[in-house]
Amino acid sequence: MQQLRRNRRLRSNEAIRSLVREHTITPHDFLVPLFVVEGKGIKEEIASMPGYYRYSLDLLTNEVKELWSMGLKSVLLFVKVPDDLKDNKGTEAINPDGLMQKAIKTVKEAAPGILVMTDVALDPYSSYGHDGIVDKGYIINDETCKVLAEMSLSHAQAGADFVAPSDMMDGRILAIRELLEKENFKQTGIMSYSAKYASAFYGPFRDALDSAPGFGDKKTYQMDFSNQDEAIKETLMDIDEGADIVMVKPGLCYLDIVRDIRDAVDVPVAVYQVSGEYAMVKAAAEKGWLDHDSVMLEQIMAFKRAGAHIIASYFAKDVIRILD
Numbered sequence: 634m635q636q637l638r639r640n641r642r643l644r645s646n647e648a649i650r651s652l653v654r655e656h657t658i659t660p661h662d663f664l665v666p667l668f669v670v671e672g673k674g675i676k677e678e679i680a681s682m683p684g685y686y687r688y689s690l691d692l693l694t695n696e697v698k699e700l701w702s703m704g705l706k707s708v709l710l711f712v713k714v715p716d717d718l719k720d721n722k723g724t725e726a727i728n729p730d731g732l733m734q735k736a737i738k739t740v741k742e743a744a745p746g747i748l749v750m751t752d753v754a755l756d757p758y759s760s761y762g763h764d765g766i767v768d769k770g771y772i773i774n775d776e777t778c779k780v781l782a783e784m785s786l787s788h789a790q791a792g793a794d795f796v797a798p799s800d801m802m803d804g805r806i807l808a809i810r811e812l813l814e815k816e817n818f819k820q821t822g823i824m825s826y827s828a829k830y831a832s833a834f835y836g837p838f839r840d841a842l843d844s845a846p847g848f849g850d851k852k853t854y855q856m857d858f859s860n861q862d863e864a865i866k867e868t869l870m871d872i873d874e875g876a877d878i879v880m881v882k883p884g885l886c887y888l889d890i891v892r893d894i895r896d897a898v899d900v901p902v903a904v905y906q907v908s909g910e911y912a913m914v915k916a917a918a919e920k921g922w923l924d925h926d927s928v929m930l931e932q933i934m935a936f937k938r939a940g941a942h943i944i945a946s947y948f949a950k951d952v953i954r955i956l957d
């Protein structure tokens with residue numbers, strides 16, 4: 634038979650390629666993680682995350698205004714807590730005048746239309762560097778859920794739009810949802826890190842917040858990376874308990890999970906391209922071994938193809954700059 638179908642017709646120039654392109658990247662895709670520290674006039678680069686910074690509240694304002702002007706309208710807040718405020722109960726996590734609570738207000742003042750999400754887990758506040766309360770070397774579940782619920786309420790009271798529990802305790806979404814409802818924060822959303830794997834890709838983040846576990850690892854609560862079906866179980870349970878958005882984390886190694894979950898649920902799916910993924914691209918580019926911008930875009934597009942509605946990424950600003 635004579636060849637009638639020639640796929641290359643649709644690739645012959647950029648005009649036709651853009652006409653038939655299946656996925657595009659816009660500022661609306663991104664959730665921008667922000668690291669906040671105590672102090673004044675601080676913008677310090679994170680050693681293992683070149684080009685990414687911790688900000689004190691005064692300089693956070695400028696950063697947020699810049700994000701807003703670039704069309705980046707959603708942020709995810711993390712705080713670095715001084716050692717002397719850490720304990721085994723999350724006392725500082727529920728301090729109404731704590732750094733997170735102040736950061737929420739600062740961001741809202743800088744850009745009132747911005748969507749503020751907050752990380753909910755005890756690790757930055759924990760003297761053990763674990764996501765929950767430790768008892769005899771074990772991270773105790775139900776007591777931790779209670780604190781996480783109080784922490785979420787405190788963030789909601791400070792003005793957070795969404796809380797994002799990243800701890801992987803059982804039943805924390807229900808505990809948080811019930812307390813928010815009871816206290817009349819019915820509009821406060823929950824983005825659950827529902828399929829969060831115990832991953833070595835979080836290393837640079839733990840440098841950023843000085844939150845590495847003091848003993849052991851996080852394998853008794855975060856998922857085993859050998860598992861696939863379990864991600865669906867975790868995610869469906871979180872949705873039943875009241876999660877509005879679900880998340881897969883890390884990103885690139887878990888694109889299969891993103892697609893599985895996208896096909897299994899009817900809520901928006903987020904993916905977190907984590908600190909180690911960012912660091913790898915930066916390091917390879919610094920050595921001149923990979924082209925930074927091309928590799929970055931290829932990876933972001935992979936998340937879209939896999940089915941993510943929302944991408945939490947340290948590359949958000951870099952991507953928007955080159956799209957402009």
Ligand code: PBG
Pocket residue numbers: 752754756764799800834835836837838839851906907908909
């Ligand atoms: C805290 C938390 C972590 C990350 C987000 N929230 C670290 C961890 O679980 O150890 C990792 C983010 C990243 O690596 O970019 N529970």
